[in-house]
Every structure is written in structure tokens, then in C-alpha cells.
Amino acid sequence: MPFRSGFAAIVGAPNVGKSTLLNKMLGEKVSITSHKPQTTRNRVQGVVHRPGSQMVMLDTPGIHPAKGSLNRYMVEVADATLADVDLILFVVDASKPSPESEALVVEKLKSRVKPVVLAVNKIDIVEKEALLPILDSWSKAHDFHALVPVSARTGLQVDALLNRMEELLPEGPPYFPEDALTDMTERFLAAELVREKVFRLIEQEVPYAVAVTVESFEEPEKAGRPVRVSAVIHVEKDSQKGIIIGKAGAMLKKIGTQARKDLERMLGARVFLELFVRVEKNWTTDPKALRRLGYEPLA
Numbered sequence: 001m002p003f004r005s006g007f008a009a010i011v012g013a014p015n016v017g018k019s020t021l022l023n024k025m026l027g028e029k030v031s032i033t034s035h036k037p038q039t040t041r042n043r044v045q046g047v048v049h050r051p052g053s054q055m056v057m058l059d060t061p062g063i064h065p066a067k068g069s070l071n072r073y074m075v076e077v078a079d080a081t082l083a084d085v086d087l088i089l090f091v092v093d094a095s096k097p098s099p100e101s102e103a104l105v106v107e108k109l110k111s112r113v114k115p116v117v118l119a120v121n122k123i124d125i126v127e128k129e130a131l132l133p134i135l136d137s138w139s140k141a142h143d144f145h146a147l148v149p150v151s152a153r154t155g156l157q158v159d160a161l162l163n164r165m166e167e168l169l170p171e172g173p174p175y176f177p178e179d180a181l182t183d184m185t186e187r188f189l190a191a192e193l194v195r196e197k198v199f200r201l202i203e204q205e206v207p208y209a210v211a212v213t214v215e216s217f218e219e220p221e222k223a224g225r226p227v228r229v230s231a232v233i234h235v236e237k238d239s240q241k242g243i244i245i246g247k248a249g250a251m252l253k254k255i256g257t258q259a260r261k262d263l264e265r266m267l268g269a270r271v272f273l274e275l276f277v278r279v280e281k282n283w284t285t286d287p288k289a290l291r292r293l294g295y296e297p298l299a
């Protein structure tokens with residue numbers, strides 16, 4: 001059997017489980033997730049190593065009819081990713097269709113001559129009888145190379161999905177060393193984990209006005225000492241700053257504690273995490289501010 005390698009884009013509507021699926025495929029968390037749509041903003045890369053193949057998976061922000069600079073940026077990221085991959089993994093939610101966004105994705109697929117595998121996700125929460133008609137109707141929506149029902153949460157059928165994807169990769173040598181997991185820096189992951197906690201702990205719209213930057217990330221000079229991370233949570237308005245900080249600082253503390261625990265698990269070291277909140281008026285609509293906060297326009 002020849003070795004196969006290539007790039008695969010994970011695309012789909014917001015909130016269908018793309019990032020959860022990537023983490024499951026990798027066996028490690030590299031992409032943040034939450035029950036809110038539009039959690040992922042950048043392209044996140046993870047490398048799946050198998051005995052006969054190496055697949056570089058690119059997680060993308062959800063494709064949806066976008067309004068506003070940040071949202072348009074996110075859809076652009078997804079679009080650009082589709083352009084330079086060998087294989088597309090389209091993820092849909094079996095428990096809840098998103099017709100408008102899904103039609104948009106199918107439209108984009110039609111203009112690309114690339115194999116597309118459809119993962120029908122969240123089968124852990126749908127009745128078996130309901131699944132067949134869903135698969136049947138998807139099989140008519142596009143000429144998919146394979147349709148695989150999966151659960152990113154439980155891992156059910158994720159291996160079967162990888163098998164189907166692997167078959168569609170071109171022959172080629174591995175691109176990355178065996179121990180490469182992601183191209184995300186520890187610094188970026190630290191900022192993302194803080195942002196994830198904001199998405200998970202704060203209701204309604206505030207998380208969409210939040211960007212997180214890491215101002216310093218210091219490895220300890222002596223073993224056993226903590227890694228020192230200092231991060232800023234940027235919001236658009238004073239009222240949002242109040243919500244992030246919470247009563248007597250309770251919310252900020254909770255965000256910090258949860259992010260620190262995840263970060264410690266990820267780095268395998270103790271972490272001292274310091275958080276600040278700063279108001280950056282209208283950053284989600286100002287191209288310069290977007291760039292400053294880590295959302296670089298694509299070349």
C-alpha cells in the first residue's frame with residue numbers, strides 16, 4: 001500500500017461540531033468549542049497521523065450569510081481554505097438542519113472539483129429511524145464521495161470516517177514529523193482557551209464582542225516554577241467590560257481559573273495566568289483593530 005498524504009478542510013454551518021470532530025480525530029484539544037455558533041475564528045490546523053497516511057486537517061469558521069467585518073473575515077477564512085486542499089470534509093448536524101448556511105456550502109462545493117466526504121454528526125442525540133431519511137436526502141444534495149454518520153462527542157464512527165477520507169488522499173510522503181500535532185503556538189492556544197471560557201460562561205451576545213490577546217508568555221527559568229501568562233480580554237463597550245468582570249470580579253476569576261486548568265493540562269506544567277479587560281471601541285468593525293487583535297486579512 002502506498003503512503004498517502006494531503007490537506008483536508010473541515011467546513012460546514014456554525015455549531016455543527018467541526019472543532020469537536022477535529023479534537024476527537026487528534027485525540028487532543030487544539031480547537032476551542034462551545035454551544036454557541038461562530039466560536040472558531042481562525043483556521044486551525046491539526047495533523048492526523050495513521051500507519052498508512054498523514055492528513056493535515058484544517059478547521060474553519062462556520063460558513064453562513066455573513067454581516068459585519070469580523071463575520072465576513074471568518075467566512076473568507078473558510079473560503080480560502082477550500083481553495084487549497086486535496087479533500088473537503090463537510091460536516092452537518094443530524095439533530096438540527098441549518099438550511100440557509102448548508103445551501104451556501106453546497107453552492108461552494110459545486111464550483112470545486114475535489115472529493116467531498118459528508119459527516120452527519122451528533123448521531124448520539126438522534127433516533128435511528130430519523131437518521132435514514134436524513135442520510136437519504138443528503139445523498140441527493142451533492143455528489144459526495146462518502147456519507148458517514150458520526151458522533152464527534154462520543155467518537156462513534158470517527159475512525160470509519162478517517163478510513164474513507166484516507167482512501168481519497170493522493171499518494172505522497174508525510175509533510176510533517178511524526179510528533180507534529182498542530183501549527184498553533186502555545187501562545188495562540190492560551191488566548192483561545194480564555195476566549196473559549198468567555199463563550200462558555202457568558203450568555204448572549206457579549207462573547208461576539210470579545211477578542212483575547214496574550215501580552216506575555218514566559219517559560220520558567222527553573223523547573224517546577226509556573227509558566228507565566230498575561231492576557232487581555234478586549235471588548236467593545238464599558239457595559240461588556242462590566243459583564244466580563246462580574247460582581248466583585250467573580251466572572252473574571254471563573255474565566256481565569258477554568259482557562260488556567262485547561263492550559264496546565266495542555267502544557268503539562270503549572271501556570272500563573274493573569275487577565276486584564278480592556279475596552280477597544282468597535283474593534284469588530286474596524287479593519288485596523290481586527291488586524292491588531294489577531295484577525296489578519298488573508299493574502
Ligand SMILES: Nc1nc2c(ncn2[C@@H]2O[C@H](COP(=O)(O)OP(=O)(O)O)[C@@H](O)[C@H]2O)c(=O)[nH]1
Pocket residue numbers: 012013014015016017018019020021032033034035036037038039040062121122123124125150151152153154
Ligand atoms: N450531542 C453532541 N453534541 C456535539 C457533538 N459534536 C459537537 N457537539 C456540540 O455542539 C456544539 C458545537 O460544537 P463545535 O465543535 O464548537 O462546533 P463548530 O462551530 O462546528 O466548530 C458544542 O456544544 C459541542 O459540544 C456530537 O457528536 N454530539
Ligand SMILES: [Mg+2]
Pocket residue numbers: 018019020031032033039040060061062
Ligand atoms: Mg468551531
